[in-house]
């Protein structure tokens with residue numbers, strides 16, 4: 286008897302055909318930048334690694350959302366599984382993270398990556414848990430530089446009175462106020478319209494973000510202030526990870542490490558080529574910034590951060606050296 290005359294067998298065959306799709310676990314991962322960016326590189330590495338390690342029992346859906354505060358809220362309530370975000374708004378959810386947003390805290394990329402991968406950084410990730418979030422792994426946004434549409438900026442006096450968009454980050458806002466600027470906090474999604482309309486004169490972001498978003502189209506001057514290192518972080522909803530078997534959680538962590546490698550490699554590559562690319566696109570680049578003057582102008586803010594944040598932690602971070610370093 287042909288199979289189409291045997292409904293029970295037909296039903297069994299049909300269930301086999303749909304079973305793999307039904308068994309696949311979907312993970313939604315959002316971030317604020319184009320796929321062709323240092324966040325996109327990390328997200329793609331996580332996707333490819335997790336899908337490979339689980340033989341496609343997991344599928345990672347990468348989506349763009351340029352409001353980082355919204356993404357963290359969505360992870361917290363579980364409407365999305367994970368986000369890659371800068372620490373910009375994170376301090377509003379996990380206050381201890383504000384400590385790593387302090388200007389001129391990190392000496393260079395090796396210092397920042399070393400601290401965040403050390404027990405110091407792992408201790409900060411543990412602070413996400415009581416807030417209904419999982420800080421999975423530190424990623425990287427990069428050292429932030431100032432751009433503006435009005436003038437070359439070499440020293441703090443050049444920033445005085447300038448309306449500078451900042452992230453929704455109290456530490457950054459305090460720092461720009463100490464410089465005499467007018468900090469204007471807003472989500473990244475509002476940045477380009479604000480620059481186009483002249484609502485703000487300038488903004489500050491790492492080279493990879495400036496390049497990936499063509500901010501040269503709305504900003505004329507770039508000053509390599511490197512005034513603050515901007516960490517990024519992979520944050521997930523606890524239930525997303527708790528639903529996984531121990532073996533799949535191990536696969537997820539391996540995929541997160543692959544994301545960190547790809548993300549940091551892309552930041553390093555963008556740092557090496559991005560300034561020349563922005564010159565080529567027409568930006569005037571100030572390379573000789575009076576960093577000592579910026580640090581001196583921020584001294585009152587530093588003293589405040591020592592009191593209002595975790596002074597002991599800030600000193601541990603400043604004093605950190607690689608093993609044998």
Ligand code: EAX
Nearest residue numbers: 317370371373452473490
């Ligand atoms: O995380 O908001 C910002 O300026 C961030 O650096 C950007 O969204 C990348």
